Amino acid sequence: xxxxxxxxxxxxxxxxxxxxxxxxxVRLFIKAGAQVQVVMSPASLHFxxxxxxxxxxxxxxxxxxxxxxESTGEWNNHVELGLWADLMLIAPATANTLSxxxxxxxxxxxIATYLSAKCPVYFAPAMDLDMYKHPSTLDxxxxxxxxxxxxxxAETGELASGLSGEGRMAxxxxxxxxxxxxxxxxxxxxxxKILVTxxxxxxxxxxxxxxxxxxxxxxxxxxANQAANKGAEVILxxxxxxxxxxxPLINLVRVTSAQEMYDACHTYYDKxxxxxxxxxxxxxxxxxxxHQKIKKNDATFTIELxxxxxxxxxxxxxxxxxxxxxxxxxxxxxxxxxxxxxQKKNLDLIVxxxxxxxxxxxxxxxxxxxxxxxxxxxxxxxxxxxxxVALDIINKIIQHYDA
Ligand code: CTP
Numbered sequence: 001x002x003x004x005x006x007x008x009x010x011x012x013x014x015x016x017x018x019x020x021x022x023x024x025x026v027r028l029f030i031k032a033g034a035q036v037q038v039v040m041s042p043a044s045l046h047f048x049x050x051x052x053x054x055x056x057x058x059x060x061x062x063x064x065x066x067x068x069x070e071s072t073g074e075w076n077n078h079v080e081l082g083l084w085a086d087l088m089l090i091a092p093a094t095a096n097t098l099s100x101x102x103x104x105x106x107x108x109x110x111i112a113t114y115l116s117a118k119c120p121v122y123f124a125p126a127m128d129l130d131m132y133k134h135p136s137t138l139d140x141x142x143x144x145x146x147x148x149x150x151x152x153x154a155e156t157g158e159l160a161s162g163l164s165g166e167g168r169m170a171x172x173x174x175x176x177x178x179x180x181x182x183x184x185x186x187x188x189x190x191x192x193k194i195l196v197t198x199x200x201x202x203x204x205x206x207x208x209x210x211x212x213x214x215x216x217x218x219x220x221x222x223x224a225n226q227a228a229n230k231g232a233e234v235i236l237x238x239x240x241x242x243x244x245x246x247x248p249l250i251n252l253v254r255v256t257s258a259q260e261m262y263d264a265c266h267t268y269y270d271k272x273x274x275x276x277x278x279x280x281x282x283x284x285x286x287x288x289x290x291h292q293k294i295k296k297n298d299a300t301f302t303i304e305l306x307x308x309x310x311x312x313x314x315x316x317x318x319x320x321x322x323x324x325x326x327x328x329x330x331x332x333x334x335x336x337x338x339x340x341x342x343q344k345k346n347l348d349l350i351v352x353x354x355x356x357x358x359x360x361x362x363x364x365x366x367x368x369x370x371x372x373x374x375x376x377x378x379x380x381x382x383x384x385x386x387x388x389v390a391l392d393i394i395n396k397i398i399q400h401y402d403a
Contacts, residue, residue: 001247003183004176005033010085010117012110013053014097015043017160018126018169022048022091025172026056032176037081039063041097041110065109078109082116089179090114091152092126092169095137102143122182124152124175129165152178187231188398194232195268195275196224197311199239201258203285205303206294215280217241219327219367222390223276224250230394235272237264239279258282258308265311269322274397276325277312284308316346323400325349325393331356338372349373349396357383371396 198220228249284305
């Protein structure tokens with residue numbers, strides 16, 4: 001999955017022959033799962049049609065402040081466009097457009113949108129080789145870089161003038177690769193390793209029966225996905241669940257019993273920066289597992305249970321620098337019980353679910369949690385989807401490393 005998936009991209013096209021390549025660029029963005037809003041300079045309309053780009057981007061294309069043919073009173077709000085985007089790319093960026101960007105010469109919708117954009121701005125210059133090296137162009141590059149804009153350098157090859165040299169707009173595939181790489185490098189959890197436990201555990205009674213619980217694993221899988229979206233490398237240790245993973249940043253380790261989950265966690269724990277225990281681990285397991293299927297003989301049947309090892313408590317005991325997050329599911333005296341768990345398991349943060357809250361708990365797609373940190377700071381959250389709760393948890397980790 002591309003890191004551009006789900007990103008809102010504002011593509012500003014200025015008037016150079018390379019504008020014809022933006023049709024392919026839009027297609028590649030869409031293929032990567034991004035949303036694209038195209039804004040064109042008036043000059044670019046000579047090189048590629050808005051109809052082509054609107055069809056490929058599945059959105060109307062804007063090139064003027066208002067509809068010049070019909071006086072509807074509606075205008076294309078450059079401020080809204082600038083705020084909508086996660087990322088703006090100006091490609092091709094001609095010498096003229098670059099100069100206007102550098103000097104705030106706001107005479108068209110594209111420049112107004114650029115000046116309104118709060119997101120990272122990339123630009124892919126395209127011009128003839130001598131223009132590319134002209135001190136005035138270099139001055140624009142310098143200024144734009146000082147504004148924090150990022151240049152996607154031009155490539156060398158045959159130019160529209162018939163000359164050969166540096167100045168061709170980077171090929172669309174290379175622009176996409178540049179953006180993906182840059183976005184990935186700047187993700188807040190880039191370089192961090194996170195261990196997540198998820199799902200139930202099954203404790204064998206005999207070869208065909210087990211003790212389990214209704215945990216679906218959704219919360220843990222959502223946490224793993226959100227962590228990977230922020231650039232972390234994730235080791236997801238999950239009990240039996242039907243969820244699958246399709247993300248190269250997530251290493252899914254499937255286990256069945258609490259003991260297997262314990263062993264897997266201890267294998268990876270000293271290599272991780274963060275551990276999040278979202279699994280609903282069985283607290284007890286049959287003391288003896290029958291080797292053969294147990295026959296139904298007597299009217300009643302008793303299984304002697306023994307405590308499983310508390311994985312989270314063990315991780316708390318051997319903790320070095322790891323940021324350790326646990327979950328608590330409580331039905332009474334929630335806050336007090338959760339605080340005790342923080343101390344008992346040596347946690348940095350606990351995510352408290354109260355069964356008294358409607359919409360929280362097993363089998364639901366929503367959750368309502370309260371965060372309590374090791375200093376007993378309490379932060380109740382609203383009822384949200386489990387994905388949104390997972391993102392809140394990941395944001396807590398980002399805050400921890402930013403502090
Ligand atoms: N946990 C664990 N290993 C276990 C049991 C629980 O890692 N054997 C983790 C869970 O993943 C969760 C946290 O511990 O993050 C809280 O578990 P919970 O069952 O609510 O608490 P307990 O400590 O078992 O206490 P209680 O007696 O209240 O059930």
